[in-house]
Amino acid sequence: MDVTATERAKKAPAEAAPGVEQLDVAAVNAAETRPLYAVREKIYAKRAYGTYRTVKWIVMAVTLGIYYLLPWLRWDRGPYLPDQAVLIDFPDRRFLFFFLEIWPQEFYFVTGLLILASLALFLVTALAGRVWCGYTCPQTVWTDLMIAVERFWQGDRNARMRLDKAPWSLHKIWLKSATHITWLAISVATGGAFVFYFRDAPTLMGEFLTFSAPAIAYIFVGIFTATTYLLGAIAREQVCIYMCPWPRIQGAMFDQYSLLVSYREWRGEPRGPHKKGESWDNRGDCIDCKQCVAVCPTGIDIRDGAQLECIQCALCIDACNTIMDRIGRPRGLIDYDTIDNLEAEAEGKPTKLKLLRPRVLLYAGLIVLVSLIMLIALLNRTVLEVNILRDRNPIFVELSDGGVRNGYTVKILNKLHEPGKFQLGLEGLPDASLKIVGFEQAANPAISVLPDDLRALRVFVTVPRESIAKLTGPVTDFEFTVTDLNDGSTVRNDTTFRSPEK
Amino acid sequence: MSRPEIDDVTGVETTGHEWDGIKELNKPLPKWWLWVLYATIIWSVAYWIAMPSWPLVADYTKGLLGYSQRAVVANSIANARAAQSQYLDRIAATDLAGIKADPDLLQFALAGGQAAFGDNCAPCHGRGAQGAVGYPNLNDDAWLWGGTLDDIHHTLNVGIRSGHPDTRDNAMPAFGRDELLEPAQISDVTDYVLSLAGLDANTEAAERGKEIFAEQCAACHGEDGKGDTELGSPNLTDGIWLYGGTRDDITDVIRNSRSGVMPAWDGRLSPETIKQLAVFVHSLGGGQ
Structure with a gap:
């Protein structure tokens, strides 16, 4: 430890363990403060560092990269057809997708793709819970991006909270407007990228620059700008908690063998601040630093157990692991684990990972079946x-x-x-x-x-x-x-x- | 009024409504909701002023913007007419063969002709121009007055026994009703006509009928019975019978004659429409 106790005491009065600040934060949906009606409590998600955060940055870069760049990809189809790799061509009633060109009466190919997508979603949910929600859902990706923008302009959690409490000043107006302007710019780009899927991208870009694009293009850019700004930048976790039906469906899709982001209660409890030199015997590893709550983008406390609001983004794992490293305890107080294993660990029994279960086999089997049907249909597709x-x-x-x-x-x-x-x-x-x-x-x-x-x-x-x-x-x-x-x-x-x- | 009851759990007033021990909390609407309500009220008042809305005894309030659905429809129809006019002008300026040769005009004429046919011709000739007894099938290759584009166009214009000054007209005597032939002679001629078409006939009777046919019928139907489109006399040797091809049907026509009528469309339909109809009918499969 390079910082002395007195110095730390000046900075942060509450300490969870030597060198670890105890943050003053409570879960927004904690049972004792759960009213029937409540105004939203603003969530100041703290920056997390670690494996899963890195994975999320990579997934964000890949998914956003695909979304923004795909319309610009060219695909040579000869002189008579558009050379855009992915194009939904309404005037000519064609869906062009790389080598595939779907006529309206062949829309079953799109149906097949959608069925495959749903089955893949079911499969990963059975294996590892809400992987879709935590990493790849557009709502998650754009919210993550918007929070990163907010952090860039206004600083991390504490700075943002201070800024919000501070009286209005030129500096505050500047930071707030810079944030909103960046959000809006991202939203406009999102709407702009969307319409490129429906018309030759370079042509449409030229039309946008000369203000001669079709009215419908501007309308859809407007709609997507509004929804991206509203849902991604403003509403954020409320979309997941109140608007999205998927959290309700998910409950039926994973079981006691699915890998879920979980708090190892048997290891963490009883929790409490830990003083330097104190023994770790007869107490839990959780020092109640609340880092896991502070980094949570939906503002919940994973230590309350599995809950609807948890999108399983695994940022609490990163936050907790960082702390465990600092206080010299083993990582994995919060980790991907199955309900079955959590119980076994608590009783000191051996754990095992049971991946091949009837539902997993069923989903995998259906994916293979539908893929085969699609492949056969594709190979027999007549020109x-x-x-x-x-x-x-x-x-x-x-x-x-x-x-x-x-x-x-x-x-x-x-x-x-x-x-x-x-x-x-x-x-x-x-x-x-x-x-x-x-x-x-x-x-x-x-x-x-x-x-x-x-x-x-x-x-x-x-x-x-x-x-x-x-x-x-x-x-x-x-x-x-x-x-x-x-x-x-x-x-x-x-x-x-x-x-x-x- | 008694003081409102306070709910223990939430500390909120209740409305006093209670169902099965469950009490309704008195939670006011969100402010934005109320504003939306006010906005809709303002909107509706503005709508009354701007748009046609209130029915009056004999009229209705017109609104400041002067909107009218009838005007919108009239405008749409005028626009459609204007969009068609470039084709209609070209159809007016092109002869029938030219229309058939021009793929653009042909497509327009076929579509327009089909629509006009459904409105004007289908009641007699049938929706598929398949005809009926007494109403010619326009799909086949038998034409009383000729099956070229110009023949069809002329028939459409002047009609048949229509009262038009140039109408197509002919008359077959009612050989039986007007006692021009004896019943036995009519029977013989029937046999001859049946034999002309290759149908079952009494050969002896047909032999006798042949002479009568040469005297009475050949002037219009031709010596070989093949008819003449100039006169509108039907070909009796083919397999098409406008009034039926049984022995009784044929006897009936010889005895009582027939004189079907088709209206003249000149003056009822625009020249462009009649041209489109001619092209459409000619394209049904039997045009010559």
């Missing part, structure tokens, strides 16, 4: 699709020479990124002739379809009088064939030919 719509009114037309004609609308979807040439034919209909409206002159016309486009054709199929007897009845099955003239592949579609009852 040429044909839809046939039979005319229903009239069902058939009798011609003057006794022949029978049916009308069809044939839609050719060219999902390739280059123009396609296709030939339409039919199979399984005796002596039938095919006429495509607009291609009456050519015998076997090559039908060109623009890249990434659909072409609807009106097609008349006529069976001459002599061949009507060869039909299998009033309803005859046959196939339309659409041959891709570029690679020779053929798509077949079943449909029927209708003729009068004989």
Whole structure:
């Protein structure tokens, strides 16, 4: 120890242990001060240092990096399609995602991705509790960022509390406005990044700079600026505690084998300040320094046990470990542990980590299953699709020479990124002739379809009088064939030919 | 009034309401909530002044902004008309073959023609132009008055027995009703007509009927019975029968004649609409 006791006494009257200040802070939701209605108590989250804090900085950098930079990533799709790697293209009704290009009727791929995301969420929750809430939830990430901004301008917990208590001065106005201006700038950037997912990012950026972007872009930037500022900078933990349904659902998703941020009560209690030279026998390791409460972004006391407000960000672990190191006690008074192990440790029994449980296996199995289905669907995804719509009114037309004609609308979807040439034919209909409206002159016309486009054709199929007897009845099955003239592949579609009852 | 009761646990007044021993605390609304209420009151008063709102006996308050949903609709319709006008102008200036050859105009004409067909033609010809007994099927390739674009366009304009000065018109005698032929002769001619179309017929009777046909019918229907679109006389050799193709149906037509009517659309619909209708009907599959 490099600081003498007298010096410390001058600075901080309350000491939890030699060199450790006892902070004057109480959990906002402590049972004794839990009224039915209460105004929010402002939480001054203290800066934590340690493994989990580092992990959280990295996760923040990665997630925010993806969010802000992804729209700027380019992906070459040839001359006919946008080259933005991730683009939700509403005007052309396409969802472009790197190599994948989803048409509206293929939206099940997005559904599959969402199902996978939920299952992954269930799986990590079963394994390690609210990992999503603590590390990757946008609310957590942006709140963390906003708190970091606040800390940058106004200082850490104590400085911020002093500033709030201090009378208004030019200095205070400057610090407060600088904080809010930075928050707003981040919010505007958040809204700005969001709209880039819906329109070519460089183009839209140019339009923003020349104030010629579409009104809807400004509206959405406004909406996201407002929500980021309100939820991330102002409301913060209240979103998690009062607005988010996930904490309520989570309770059913982890069990006594899930790794949760927990206080090892058997080790910590009875708690109390520890004086230098005092024995650690017959007392707990918790010196009641309340560092764990001070760093908590939702302002709770982990020593009260598992609770709804805890987003399991693990910052209390970092704070406690720092103190344990300083007072020379083993780390891990607060740690990731399972309810089962906590009980075993308290009774001195051996602990074990039981990861493979029915719910974990179920979630993992479902993830594999859904991924397989998606993969198979993706591998079987055709780049040429044909839809046939039979005319229903009239069902058939009798011609003057006794022949029978049916009308069809044939839609050719060219999902390739280059123009396609296709030939339409039919199979399984005796002596039938095919006429495509607009291609009456050519015998076997090559039908060109623009890249990434659909072409609807009106097609008349006529069976001459002599061949009507060869039909299998009033309803005859046959196939339309659409041959891709570029690679020779053929798509077949079943449909029927209708003729009068004989 | 007695003094309000104070709740022991919270130290807050109760409202005096009690259900099953549970008392309601008297907690005032948050201030911002109250302000929202005042704001909505001010908003509604401002709305009354600015917008049409209060019904009066014979009228209603118009509001200072002069908003009217009818005006909005009228404006939307005018805008839609204006958006169509570039196509309509081109359709007016282009001949029918030109419209068919221009993909843009063709698409517009087909859509416009289909809409006009549903409004004006479908009551007789059917929603799919499939026709009915007495009303021709417009999908097939049999045309009484010709199936070229110009023929169809002319029929649409002048109608059939419509009263239009240039109307398409013809008359088949009622051979039975007006006693121009004996019933036995009518029966023979029926057999001949059946044989022309390749349907079951008494060969001897048909032989007798052939002579009568040459005298009485061939002038309009042609010696071979193939009809003439100039005269509007139907082809009797094909498989299409406007009034039915059974022996009884054919006898009935010879005996009593038929004279269907189609209105002239010239003057009822705009020339551009009639052009679109002609293109639409021609594209149904039987156009020549």
